[in-house]
Amino acid sequence: MRTSPALRAAALAATVLLPLAACSDDGGTKSSTPSAASTASPTATAEELSSQKLDWKPCPAPNQAQGSGAAPSPLPGGGAWECSFMDAPLDYADPEGRTIELALVRAAARNQDRRIGSLIFNFGGPGASGIATLPSFGTAYDTLRTRYDLVSFDPRGVGRSEGVACSDDETLDTLYEQDGTPDDAEEEKEFVAGQKSYVADCEENSGDALPYVGTTNAARDMDLLRQVLGDDKLYYFGISYGTELGGVYAHLYPDKVGRAVLDAVVDPRENSLESSLGQAEGFQLALDNFTTDCAGRDDCKLSGATSKEVQEWIADLLARLEKKPVPGLGERELTETQATTGIASALYSKETWPLLEQGLDEADGDNGGLLLALADSLNGRSEDGHYDNSNAANAAINCADSKERYNLEQTRKALPAFREASPVFGDYLGWGLMSCTGWPVAGAWDTPDVSAPGSAPILVVGNTGDPATPYAGAKAMAAELGKGVGIELTYEGEGHGAYNGGSTCVQRAVDAYLLEGKVPKSGTVCR
Numbered sequence: 001m002r003t004s005p006a007l008r009a010a011a012l013a014a015t016v017l018l019p020l021a022a023c024s025d026d027g028g029t030k031s032s033t034p035s036a037a038s039t040a041s042p043t044a045t046a047e048e049l050s051s052q053k054l055d056w057k058p059c060p061a062p063n064q065a066q067g068s069g070a071a072p073s074p075l076p077g078g079g080a081w082e083c084s085f086m087d088a089p090l091d092y093a094d095p096e097g098r099t100i101e102l103a104l105v106r107a108a109a110r111n112q113d114r115r116i117g118s119l120i121f122n123f124g125g126p127g128a129s130g131i132a133t134l135p136s137f138g139t140a141y142d143t144l145r146t147r148y149d150l151v152s153f154d155p156r157g158v159g160r161s162e163g164v165a166c167s168d169d170e171t172l173d174t175l176y177e178q179d180g181t182p183d184d185a186e187e188e189k190e191f192v193a194g195q196k197s198y199v200a201d202c203e204e205n206s207g208d209a210l211p212y213v214g215t216t217n218a219a220r221d222m223d224l225l226r227q228v229l230g231d232d233k234l235y236y237f238g239i240s241y242g243t244e245l246g247g248v249y250a251h252l253y254p255d256k257v258g259r260a261v262l263d264a265v266v267d268p269r270e271n272s273l274e275s276s277l278g279q280a281e282g283f284q285l286a287l288d289n290f291t292t293d294c295a296g297r298d299d300c301k302l303s304g305a306t307s308k309e310v311q312e313w314i315a316d317l318l319a320r321l322e323k324k325p326v327p328g329l330g331e332r333e334l335t336e337t338q339a340t341t342g343i344a345s346a347l348y349s350k351e352t353w354p355l356l357e358q359g360l361d362e363a364d365g366d367n368g369g370l371l372l373a374l375a376d377s378l379n380g381r382s383e384d385g386h387y388d389n390s391n392a393a394n395a396a397i398n399c400a401d402s403k404e405r406y407n408l409e410q411t412r413k414a415l416p417a418f419r420e421a422s423p424v425f426g427d428y429l430g431w432g433l434m435s436c437t438g439w440p441v442a443g444a445w446d447t448p449d450v451s452a453p454g455s456a457p458i459l460v461v462g463n464t465g466d467p468a469t470p471y472a473g474a475k476a477m478a479a480e481l482g483k484g485v486g487i488e489l490t491y492e493g494e495g496h497g498a499y500n501g502g503s504t505c506v507q508r509a510v511d512a513y514l515l516e517g518k519v520p521k522s523g524t525v526c527r
Contacts, residue, residue: 046095049087050227056082059105062132066159067380067388072135075107076142081135082106086228088156088221090212102221103160105131107150117231117258119148119514120222122155124240124264126215127393129159140500141237143507147515148235155245156221157213157396163389164209164396166202172387173332176379179322180337181427191431192408199438202392210441213393214400215448219249223256233258233456235514239497240264240469246458247450247477250485254455259514263461264497267473268450268480272404273414273433277421278470280429284422286347286467287311289494294357301361314343315424317364326368329376334368340428342371345378347467350494399436403443406433450477455485457519459510463501465494478522487522498526 044052059081061071072081085101109115121141123133130152134141141150154161167175175194182188203210222245226234235258238246243262250257270278291310294300304310318336325333334342346356352374359370380388406414411433418430436443452458458481462474471490478486491498491506498506505526512518 044087044096044099049089049095049099049224052087052228054084054086054104054228056084056106059083059131059135062129063160064382064386065163065165065389066129066132066154067390068382068384068386069132072105073138075145076139077110079108082108083131085160086153086225088224090209092217092220100156100162102156102225103131103154104225105134105152107135107145109145109147109149111146114147115149116147116515117149117233117235118151118226118229119144119235119237120225121150121152121237122239122242122245123152124238124242125158125390125394126155126241126245126397127158127390128241129154129388129390131159137500143511144237144514149229151225151229153221153225155213155218155393155397157209158393159389162209164202164206164213164392165389166205166392166395167198169386171197171201172379172381172391173385176338176341176375176381177333177335178337179335180340181322181431188408192434195434196438199440202396203440206392206396207440210396210400210439212400213396214444215245215248215397216252216444218245218397219252222249223253226256231258232256234260236260237514238262239499241266243460243469243473243477244268244448244450247452247481248448250452250455250458250481251448251450254452257452257455257458259456259517260458261461261499261510261514262458262474262477263499263510264466264469265460265462265474265477266469267476268448269476270473271446272398272402272436273406276429276432277417278472279468280418280421280425282467282470283344283347283425283429285470286465286494287314287343287422287424289465290347290353290356293353301357311424314360317360318424321363321368326363326366328368328372332372334363334372337428338375339363339368339371340425341378342374344425344428344467345374348496395435399439399443400441401444401448402436403446404433405437405439405443407437408434450480452481452485455481457487458485459489459513459520460486461489461491461498461506461510463491463493463495463498465492466496468496487519488524489520490523490525492525492527503527 059072062069084104087099088102089095090098090100131154134152157164178194179187182191234256244266246262291307295307295310302310303313321339322336325335328334346352363371380390415430418426460474460478462471464471478488491503493501495501503526509520
């Protein structure tokens with residue numbers, strides 16, 4: 001998924017700055033000795049890096065930065081997920097300087113005789129761990145494994161790839177409980193203070209790494225990975241923020257694009273203000289669809305005979321939670337901000353609408369446990385109270401990319417447009433404009449350049465009901481990639497993304513493109 005800095009900051013009520021807190025396979029601190037996972041040295045030439053040999057071993061369980069959990073299950077039909085590390089330059093402007101380790105995961109192709117190459121996945125965020133996410137999808141991509149090694153990675157600053165770190169768990173709990181939609185001067189003061197405190201923690205822990213975690217460097221890492229895996233071309237599947245990463249790669253290396261799919265597409269033309277407004281509209285659309293469905297059923301647990309009435313009831317519940325939080329999980333309470341985060345989390349997929357309905361109903365009865373659990377899922381908090389580093393990485397990458405830095409006055413001035421876009425999510429996302437305020441590293445661009453003249457066709461898949469990356473982004477990405485490069489495929493559905501949205505039409509089109517090279521007609525619509 002792609003979560004904008006605004007959404008993260010609205011949930012966090014703070015900005016993020018990140019450290020290179022490297023982790024070992026057991027979740028502890030890595031020693032200073034070189035890893036045996038690859039043959040490159042702590043400083044290496046470009047030739048040594050591109051020819052390094054990877055040492056694939058059975059994957060350990062995800063560490064805390066990756067979200068914890070169990071080691072990957074065996075692959076369907078036998079075999080195991082394998083993990084390794086690849087060395088990459090910390091600074092591509094100094095390619096023979098210090099190197100960092102990037103964590104990799106793969107599942108070998110089932111039919112080695114017809115193997116095309118390695119299909120590299122990025123699942124978005126930014127900040128999502130590919131090492132933890134790809135195996136968790138189980139059989140979702142098993143058809144593609146007939147001819148590809150399925151490969152993913154933790155991008156620099158994420159998870160095991162020398163993951164950045166900011167505040168500790170206790171501090172994060174306190175920050176997430178703060179009011180993310182301040183209504184008066186005192187609440188604004190608390191909001192700004194929380195943000196400054198979080199930035200200070202990030203800078204203290206990760207300041208040296210922050211200039212190097214942006215999307216351009218991640219794209220360069222992908223091209224190095226392509227070379228190390230032995231592929232002449234990049235075969236790629238990018239989801240959510242992964243579509244932006246794929247677009248930047250295509251711009252930098254158009255002649256190296258083999259077959260690439262961009263699903264749940266980020267609009268490359270939008271700056272952070274426009275992107276956040278688009279998300280407000282997208283989440284409002286998803287909420288409209290949810291409440292329309294609920295109001296149309298006799299068994300809906302929520303009050304209201306129409307979509308509008310159900311939303312008015314939700315707004316009233318949130319207003320009550322702002323005045324008086326209700327019991328949540330353990331000693332934690334459900335606040336208005338946490339409840340809004342929980343609602344947003346559940347709107348990412350139609351499959352979680354029943355949980356949203358149940359959580360809202362229970363919160364109305366003073367039981368905020370389910371909505372708080374949904375918020376924890378988006379915030380990267382596990383049941384044991386530990387946080388992964390997805391929020392820290394999200395902020396570090398977004399703020400390394402975006403030049404925009406909003407002050408308090410500019411944010412206040414933008415709020416009416418957000419409230420018009422969404423009565424429920426407007427303030428929540430509007431205040432997130434300050435997510436990169438005070439960041440110690442300047443951003444790289446207003447918007448990314450994804451033009452890719454000379455590239456092979458890239459399949460761009462948009463979902464008309466996507467809350468996080470609104471449908472308009474797919475059309476914009478296809479246009480910006482260039483004529484004959486961006487091939488648009490539309491899914492008229494719900495949820496974030498299309499390939500795993502339940503559409504046989506989408507899966508057949510994507511599979512035929514990736515496995516057989518059959519490019520669908522641009523403008524194809526799946527229902």
